[in-house]
Amino acid sequence: MPDTEPTPTPPIRVTVWHEFRHEKTNPRVAEVYPHGMHEAIAAGLRGKPGLSVATATLDEHEAGLTEERLGQTDVLTWWGHMAHSDVQDLVVERVYNRVVRQGMGLVVLHSGHFSKVFRKLMGTTCDLKWRVDPPSKETLWVTRPGHPIVQHVDDHLVLEQEEMYSEFFDVPEPESTFLISSFDGGEVFRSGMTWTRGAGKIAYLRPGHETYPTYHNPAIQQMIENAVRWAAPTLPTAPHTFGRRDLGWVGK
Amino acid sequence: MPDTEPTPTPPIRVTVWHEFRHEKTNPRVAEVYPHGMHEAIAAGLRGKPGLSVATATLDEHEAGLTEERLGQTDVLTWWGHMAHSDVQDLVVERVYNRVVRQGMGLVVLHSGHFSKVFRKLMGTTCDLKWRVDPPSKETLWVTRPGHPIVQHVDDHLVLEQEEMYSEFFDVPEPESTFLISSFDGGEVFRSGMTWTRGAGKIAYLRPGHETYPTYHNPAIQQMIENAVRWAAPTLPTAPHTFGRRDLGWVGK
Amino acid sequence: MPDTEPTPTPPIRVTVWHEFRHEKTNPRVAEVYPHGMHEAIAAGLRGKPGLSVATATLDEHEAGLTEERLGQTDVLTWWGHMAHSDVQDLVVERVYNRVVRQGMGLVVLHSGHFSKVFRKLMGTTCDLKWRVDPPSKETLWVTRPGHPIVQHVDDHLVLEQEEMYSEFFDVPEPESTFLISSFDGGEVFRSGMTWTRGAGKIAYLRPGHETYPTYHNPAIQQMIENAVRWAAPTLPTAPHTFGRRDLGWVGK
Amino acid sequence: MPDTEPTPTPPIRVTVWHEFRHEKTNPRVAEVYPHGMHEAIAAGLRGKPGLSVATATLDEHEAGLTEERLGQTDVLTWWGHMAHSDVQDLVVERVYNRVVRQGMGLVVLHSGHFSKVFRKLMGTTCDLKWRVDPPSKETLWVTRPGHPIVQHVDDHLVLEQEEMYSEFFDVPEPESTFLISSFDGGEVFRSGMTWTRGAGKIAYLRPGHETYPTYHNPAIQQMIENAVRWAAPTLPTAPHTFGRRDLGWVGK
Numbered sequence A, B, C, D: 001m002p003d004t005e006p007t008p009t010p011p012i013r014v015t016v017w018h019e020f021r022h023e024k025t026n027p028r029v030a031e032v033y034p035h036g037m038h039e040a041i042a043a044g045l046r047g048k049p050g051l052s053v054a055t056a057t058l059d060e061h062e063a064g065l066t067e068e069r070l071g072q073t074d075v076l077t078w079w080g081h082m083a084h085s086d087v088q089d090l091v092v093e094r095v096y097n098r099v100v101r102q103g104m105g106l107v108v109l110h111s112g113h114f115s116k117v118f119r120k121l122m123g124t125t126c127d128l129k130w131r132v133d134p135p136s137k138e139t140l141w142v143t144r145p146g147h148p149i150v151q152h153v154d155d156h157l158v159l160e161q162e163e164m165y166s167e168f169f170d171v172p173e174p175e176s177t178f179l180i181s182s183f184d185g186g187e188v189f190r191s192g193m194t195w196t197r198g199a200g201k202i203a204y205l206r207p208g209h210e211t212y213p214t215y216h217n218p219a220i221q222q223m224i225e226n227a228v229r230w231a232a233p234t235l236p237t238a239p240h241t242f243g244r245r246d247l248g249w250v251g252k
Helices: A027-032 A037-043 A067-071 A089-102 A109-113 A114-123 A218-231 B027-032 B037-043 B067-071 B089-103 B110-114 B116-122 B218-231 C027-032 C037-043 C066-072 C087-102 C110-114 C116-122 C217-231 D025-030 D037-043 D067-071 D089-102 D109-115 D116-122 D217-232
Strands: A010-017 A052-057 A075-079 A103-107 A129-140 A156-166 A174-181 A187-197 A200-206 B012-018 B049-056 B075-080 B105-111 B129-142 B157-165 B174-183 B188-197 B200-205 C013-016 C049-058 C076-079 C105-109 C129-142 C156-166 C178-181 C188-197 C199-207 D014-017 D051-057 D075-080 D105-109 D129-142 D157-167 D176-185 D186-197 D199-205
Touching: A010 A037, A010 C013, A010 D025, A037 A052, A037 A075, A037 A218, A052 A103, A052 A218, A052 B188, A052 C027, A067 A089, A067 D217, A075 A109, A075 A218, A089 A103, A089 A114, A089 A200, A103 A109, A103 A114, A103 B037, A103 B067, A103 C049, A109 A114, A129 C116, A129 C129, A156 A174, A174 C178, A174 C188, A187 C178, A218 C027, B012 B037, B012 B218, B027 B116, B027 C037, B037 B049, B037 B075, B037 B218, B049 B067, B049 B218, B067 B089, B067 D129, B075 B089, B075 B129, B089 B116, B105 B110, B105 B116, B105 B218, B110 B116, B116 B188, B116 B200, B129 D176, B157 B188, B157 D025, B174 C105, B174 D186, B200 B218, C013 C037, C037 C049, C037 C076, C037 C217, C066 C087, C076 C217, C087 C105, C105 C110, C105 C217, C110 C116, C116 C199, C116 D217, C156 C188, C199 C217, D014 D037, D014 D067, D014 D217, D025 D037, D037 D051, D037 D075, D051 D217, D067 D089, D075 D109, D075 D217, D089 D105, D089 D116, D089 D199, D105 D109, D105 D116, D105 D217, D109 D116, D109 D199, D116 D186, D199 D217
Parallel strands: A010 A052, A010 A075, A075 A103, A103 A200, B012 B049, B012 B075, B075 B105, B105 B200, C013 C049, C013 C076, C076 C105, C105 C199, D014 D051, D014 D075, D075 D105, D105 D199
Antiparallel strands: A129 A156, A129 A174, A174 A187, A187 A200, B129 B157, B129 B174, B174 B188, B188 B200, C129 C156, C129 C178, C178 C188, C188 C199, D129 D157, D129 D176, D176 D186, D186 D199
């Protein structure tokens, strides 16, 4: 039995960022996600214990990612696809610094692999092979049982219809590979990986093409929730002290 | 503001394992740790929110690590030195399996680097260079700010008197190196590292020679508490399913 | 143009170790590998520039891995399956020490994943899922272009008939994952990975079930040759100096 | 004895890149390196078997790194300090692409940690703590015996006078940490690390402040030579094939 009652920890402040353009031009996407993909992703997080959820979209002022908004964000989820170049460099720098220097978690979803900020954090092209049509069955296999992001997930998971992504996926060797997918053509993809950059934790989760109801799938919602909890910073973050040191400051 | 009140999580069940031999033969150690080093380590954990703390020592039945005890342990801390070979292989296998198959966290302290179970989990000799006398000042530098185990620790930490350990420390490349120490002779040591083995998380923390009051130091106590929280399994642990699979079980 | 003519480097001394039991009891294996699997593997290495090739098998004295033999081995390849437990612990310790302390490379093939020495070096169970029948098509995808072990390999490779292995494969996070396979049932497997243990490099290559002609396949032969070159030690290996250091030996 | 005589491999084409500005304004640097630091670094490589050595400097056309020059470079070494911002983005992109897409090796020296291209490849700030005066003794410890870059290096190495660099050094977790330094103030620094980005290998080597004769030191020259050999691409580099795939191209 515990020596003391556990005390509640402060909520993790999540901002679900979404490009929110496909829904306005593609009736199929609007049908699958009538309130936008961000609302489907946010719906899987709202009401969960210890999470505080907001959304932000590209066509808001400064892509919705003002200094004030980021200052209140512990974990940012990111879905983008057709308009990566419309994200202002100012915003990219702001997100980057919030991750590296202040430990904000970043959960990058599906085609967000090609976002400016993910490429900047990875230091690679983040390119891959892909095929939209016909849709493919995707089988995701857990390659790190016990990893917090696959909590409550069985040893594999099947999505009946998804876009195919295939290796080589040009990212740095991950610190953990927790999911690998196969597709109808025999292709494979590292669908769940993690990295650290500065004080910040980064997770990539592959599934989520805009024409399929992937973000309504409870198992996918569960993994996004798990990823958010995993990526949350440990506060207060240890200070980054850089620059000149005077002799004798330490050790003598 | 959060959408819901955070709910308490179940306590982390910690077992502090200690060889408990030096105290019985070396008056200096008995003076520094009159109730045993395990009681000093446990004292830094008891009463902390969300932790439930027990101790176990080598001269108990099955080294205090019976199936029942391990079955109630989420994280095990390990200090041993003069009697590594007295730990029965049965116990080593039990601890090993609890880590790899069931996700128990393991926090290895100081001379525990040479314990049977740590060597078995690492797959290397775990050998190093060392010098007991004279004592050395040890300066520990944080090399991964934002890592949960260095929460509330400044960018470095000084221990006025410790035993010197020096590289090469023969362990596999860690997943994270969060502390590196320097010593009076200009030696260095990777003093805080992490690995994953199966479903289990493993942390190594260097400081803690038996003749110095290291485990009474609040900063060291803080890091051990942090390490215990970091190493705790995500429950329920995802199932390991191994063995033969029938065709058609999945994907077709 | 080079400043000087390149000078030849000494040959890499390879020992191809093989259990050599299946061939004696299973006519199908004897048909595919009439001289034993070791001779097929060795045939892919013999006559290649800079390689010196020998073989050793389980039923020789000390499993063919005497101190003299290992002392003349820079890289050891390992195939075993039905008789892992017949490899004497003395031999396991000898191979282990040659890898960790003297930098011998180890290339573990297919069912060698369950060998005593690989499990000892990994620190995990090395268990996995599998299905022998019916045979499966295996598609191996390169996940680290530019890695020396996939030199001269296209972006993927197909084996028409192989045994299926599936994740979770219980090994530590690798330093590099250079191949991932898919199988007919939608299963996936990390088929090419590397680790370092002490001074030694270790590679795992999945394909090679005893009833299929995998080791006659030129692309597989190429990868084994590549792996041998990659795993070769850099000689002279830097000294491991362990144990006590006197104060003032360095840095003052 | 080898089955065949080893055949010579083609030479590794090294380009030693240097900012070459300090020497023109600081008499102390001009005294230590009368022909420029690049000539001292190149002198340690010229005449070595299997290496072909060229130099390039910032004030040449396109920083000396034209498409033609890079097309003939297998490994690039990089020293810069006071003029990182004078390297044109065009050149940074060219070097980056040559590393990631074509496997050129990159050996980053000392204050090159703050170069545009290293920061772009790392995805972090690459910031650190530092102190120029007074000079510090630096003791470098080998933390991965058997790594090719420390071949012919003892278990440690002392430089009597160097600039102090201290952790936290903001780089991603390395694939290998092969050197850690200590300094007079008790500071520590990961002085030798490696990463992979796409098809390219990257090494960082800390020592080499412009006012000290570090690059005339045979042990440092040896390590730079080792690093060049380690970082050389395996040619031909496996193709990166990205983009759309038609169904049926593979696996069916």
